[in-house]
Amino acid sequence: MAGNSQRRGRRTSNKKGATIGSGGKRRRGLEGKGPTPKAEDRKGHKAFRVSNAMARNAAKRKPVARRGGKGQAEMVVGRNPVFEALRDGVPATTLYVQQFIDNDERVREALNLATGRGNINIMEAPRPELDRMTNGLNHQGLVLQVPPYEYAHPEDLAAAAYDENEDPLIVALDGVTDPRNLGAVVRSVSAFGGHGVVVPERRAAGMTAGAWKTSAGTAARTPVARATNLTRCLQEYQKAGLTVVGLAADGDAEVHELEALEGPVVIVVGSEGKGLSRLVGETCDFLVRIPMPGGAESLNAGVAAGVVLYEAARRRMA
Numbered sequence: 001m002a003g004n005s006q007r008r009g010r011r012t013s014n015k016k017g018a019t020i021g022s023g024g025k026r027r028r029g030l031e032g033k034g035p036t037p038k039a040e041d042r043k044g045h046k047a048f049r050v051s052n053a054m055a056r057n058a059a060k061r062k063p064v065a066r067r068g069g070k071g072q073a074e075m076v077v078g079r080n081p082v083f084e085a086l087r088d089g090v091p092a093t094t095l096y097v098q099q100f101i102d103n104d105e106r107v108r109e110a111l112n113l114a115t116g117r118g119n120i121n122i123m124e125a126p127r128p129e130l131d132r133m134t135n136g137l138n139h140q141g142l143v144l145q146v147p148p149y150e151y152a153h154p155e156d157l158a159a160a161a162y163d164e165n166e167d168p169l170i171v172a173l174d175g176v177t178d179p180r181n182l183g184a185v186v187r188s189v190s191a192f193g194g195h196g197v198v199v200p201e202r203r204a205a206g207m208t209a210g211a212w213k214t215s216a217g218t219a220a221r222t223p224v225a226r227a228t229n230l231t232r233c234l235q236e237y238q239k240a241g242l243t244v245v246g247l248a249a250d251g252d253a254e255v256h257e258l259e260a261l262e263g264p265v266v267i268v269v270g271s272e273g274k275g276l277s278r279l280v281g282e283t284c285d286f287l288v289r290i291p292m293p294g295g296a297e298s299l300n301a302g303v304a305a306g307v308v309l310y311e312a313a314r315r316r317m318a
Helices: 002-013 025-030 046-060 079-087 105-117 127-133 154-163 179-191 209-214 230-239 278-283 301-317
Strands: 074-077 094-098 121-125 142-146 169-174 196-200 224-227 243-247 265-270 286-289
Touching (some): 074 079, 154 169, 154 196, 154 224, 154 230, 169 179, 179 196, 179 209, 224 230, 230 265
Parallel strands (some): 169 196, 196 224
Antiparallel strands (some): 094 142
């Protein structure tokens, strides 16, 4: 009996008793961990490694600065042209001097100017080498190498004006092919407080040594921007709040009547012979004319730009 009692006691001790609560842990476990992360967010997944590698490579790449591109390198040849280019501040990297050259006054002056700049290399070269460099031009023993011009981006001209808390005053040239006209416009823009000049990338004058000389040194502080498409460039200026004013012999108003010159403005000047191209003319917000009591049919780009820039400066100072 005792054995049976013990067996019954053991059976009684194996009965399930009261269960202690889980504190909600099991319920929370059943709720799940949310949606499955994307492949690129799971550390063990190949997509995660690829995404990280792409991010590291992007961080290594330097941001690309906005630029309007570079012009062509240029050679100024001949004793007087080289001397004048050095005297007028045309940028240069190297002055090539022919070996055993006659050391006349112009050669000495050119050498003194190049030496005085301190950043121009002076190199001797045999005559055949200078002939080859200049494609047989009459270099007279002096050749000056001019580096490519670094053009600005059109957007940078307006941005620089706004940075100075000023309304942009910009000149755009349409079909102007004479570098001397470009240099004259740059000089006028500088004189009347403008913020730069825009030229088309094709079929237009660029910043050559001739343009630098005509600018009388002002090209060093007045940026020239180059636009791939002038019409689209003007439209972008309009979106940025600038008024586009074109000069035309048959303009609707005279330049002194246009109040828009007091605010942010782009003045568009065409060629002396053809004027504004059709698309550019249609893009302009206003077409204005310069009154000429003397009866002249047109003005060259440099003079025309100077007249309108003066009127804009006068209005802004009033």
